[in-house]
Amino acid sequence: EESRAWETGVDELASEDDEVADYVHQLEEARDTVDLPEASGEAIAREFERYLKRRTDDT
Numbered sequence: 001e002e003s004r005a006w007e008t009g010v011d012e013l014a015s016e017d018d019e020v021a022d023y024v025h026q027l028e029e030a031r032d033t034v035d036l037p038e039a040s041g042e043a044i045a046r047e048f049e050r051y052l053k054r055r056t057d058d059t
Helices: 002-016 018-033 041-057
Strands: none
Touching: 002 018, 002 041, 018 041
């Protein structure tokens, strides 16, 4: 249930911001092309938070 809520939140962010949508798409493509172990929700959240911080630092 928590993962579904998190995914919904990311979907909402992506629908409101083209840069976020592009970044999510890049992550999905990278996941599809590389044989990685299944990422946990926490690991994905940490990576997304790092992305948002870098984006904020660039402005």
